[in-house]
Amino acid sequence: MKTCLIVDDSRVIRKVARQILETLRFTCEEAEDGKQALEACLRKMPTVVLLDWNMPVMDGMQFLKALRASSGGRAPKVVFCTTENDMKHIQEAMANGADEYIMKPFDMDIIQSKFSQLGLL
Amino acid sequence: MKQEDYDLFATLLKQRSGLVLGRDKVYLLESRLTPVIRKHGLKSLEELAQSIRSKRDEPLLRDVTDAMTTNESFFFRDSKPFDQFKDVLLPELLRTRAPKKYFRIWSAAASSGQEAYSLAMICAENAAQLEGWRVDIVGTDLSSEIVERARQGLYSQFEVQRGLPISYLMKYFSQVNNDRWQINDSIRRMVTFKEGNLLMDFGPVGVFDIIYCRNVLIYFDQPTKTRVLDALSRVIAPDGVLFLGGAETVLGLSDKFKPLEGQRGMYVLKDRPNSGMLPAKEKEAPRASAATTTSPFVVNAASQQAVR
Numbered sequence: 001m002k003t004c005l006i007v008d009d010s011r012v013i014r015k016v017a018r019q020i021l022e023t024l025r026f027t028c029e030e031a032e033d034g035k036q037a038l039e040a041c042l043r044k045m046p047t048v049v050l051l052d053w054n055m056p057v058m059d060g061m062q063f064l065k066a067l068r069a070s071s072g073g074r075a076p077k078v079v080f081c082t083t084e085n086d087m088k089h090i091q092e093a094m095a096n097g098a099d100e101y102i103m104k105p106f107d108m109d110i111i112q113s114k115f116s117q118l119g120l121l
Numbered sequence: 122m123k124q125e126d127y128d129l130f131a132t133l134l135k136q137r138s139g140l141v142l143g144r145d146k147v148y149l150l151e152s153r154l155t156p157v158i159r160k161h162g163l164k165s166l167e168e169l170a171q172s173i174r175s176k177r178d179e180p181l182l183r184d185v186t187d188a189m190t191t192n193e194s195f196f197f198r199d200s201k202p203f204d205q206f207k208d209v210l211l212p213e214l215l216r217t218r219a220p221k222k223y224f225r226i227w228s229a230a231a232s233s234g235q236e237a238y239s240l241a242m243i244c245a246e247n248a249a250q251l252e253g254w255r256v257d258i259v260g261t262d263l264s265s266e267i268v269e270r271a272r273q274g275l276y277s278q279f280e281v282q283r284g285l286p287i288s289y290l291m292k293y294f295s296q297v298n299n300d301r302w303q304i305n306d307s308i309r310r311m312v313t314f315k316e317g318n319l320l321m322d323f324g325p326v327g328v329f330d331i332i333y334c335r336n337v338l339i340y341f342d343q344p345t346k347t348r349v350l351d352a353l354s355r356v357i358a359p360d361g362v363l364f365l366g367g368a369e370t371v372l373g374l375s376d377k378f379k380p381l382e383g384q385r386g387m388y389v390l391k392d393r394p395n396s397g398m399l400p401a402k403e404k405e406a407p408r409a410s411a412a413t414t415t416s417p418f419v420v421n422a423a424s425q426q427a428v429r
Binding site for chain 1: 137195200278279282283284287299
């Protein structure tokens with residue numbers, strides 16, 4: 001069973017992402033910030049994390065670094081999904097161990113094409 | 122068209138692709154969805170709407186969306202034809218075109234250029250092997266407007282995320298402004314875009330080693346398909362390869378091309394030489410090996426024999 005952890009402080013975005021991912025047959029879990037997400041990952045590593053960047057408490061980049069440093073934390077694919085859409089942010093994300101990068105707004109086609117490139121579909 | 126049918130299509134397209142179907146674009150439904158209606162054994166737009174309403178059949182919904190959004194082409198669309206280029210054809214081109222260090226690819230119906238640029242990026246990824254080679258990629262489309270767009274290589278944020286891996290965006294694109302990305306000169310230099318109509322005389326286009334003509338024939342009637350395939354056969358190298366779309370075929374339409382066994386979507390000339398790219402294997406050999414590796418029935422039969 002493929003699982004996706006959706007990390008975003010917007011309930012609306014989480015809901016839209018969940019609808020798309022459930023259509024793609026992922027079992028979804030949600031987190032509102034990086035801290036919640038990290039706790040969820042330490043309980044059980046998901047197949048993939050869909051990760052917002054700007055969030056309260058712990059942001060996406062802090063989460064990514066903590067995840068990759070934790071035991072078993074290199075396993076999940078991490079796909080950023082953020083309004084940050086400049087090359088500097090993209091490069092920073094990829095240099096810190098992200099696997100793909102989505103610039104909001106997104107739709108089903110974008111998620112599907114990125115996930116299939118990562119061999120997740 | 123009935124209001125409720127229009128609403129159905131508009132909502133469906135909005136949901137699945139973000140495409141906004143203005144009332145003034147209703148004529149597009151008719152022209153774009155005719156191949157879909159035919160493919161699914163339906164007779165009219167009303168019947169199609171009825172079928173969508175009652176079944177919500179995923180392949181049908183997908184076909185409808187695809188047909189309505191073909192101008193919004195994807196990079197590496199369908200991925201397989203590009204994997205085949207990289208894994209199957211590029212090694213063969215390197216082997217057979219070594220004397221001239223030169224090959225040519227045609228992206229027919231190039232739309233805004235994504236297919237041609239995708240091929241150019243694959244070549245760039247294999248730059249070490251192609252050192253000293255000349256690669257010509259030609260893209261043609263009916264519409265002068267879209268040809269101009271393709272030439273500029275400017276894409277919206279949406280477009281650069283459809284099919285394009287982020288690593289390629291980082292390597293081969295520059296951000297022009299908040300929402301626009303432009304493909305780099307190194308890639309643009311490999312591709313030439315021209316206006317061209319597949320139904321007209323191609324003119325002095327030269328000979329192509331590979332032709333991509335995907336999702337074009339579906340819009341034509343049978344005699345026109347045959348005419349276009351005949352015309353393509355005259356500008357393809359004797360050992361060249363033609364790519365058609367997933368829903369297209371040459372069977373019953375062309376006495377020039379035949380499917381290439383074991384390579385979905387790839388077609389070769391019927392009277393091709395046996396010395397060029399992808400030489401035909403001995404008659405029975407490929408079929409036998411394919412059977413033992415891919416058919417569960419044959420494998421089962423074999424293992425049953427082993428048990429006995």
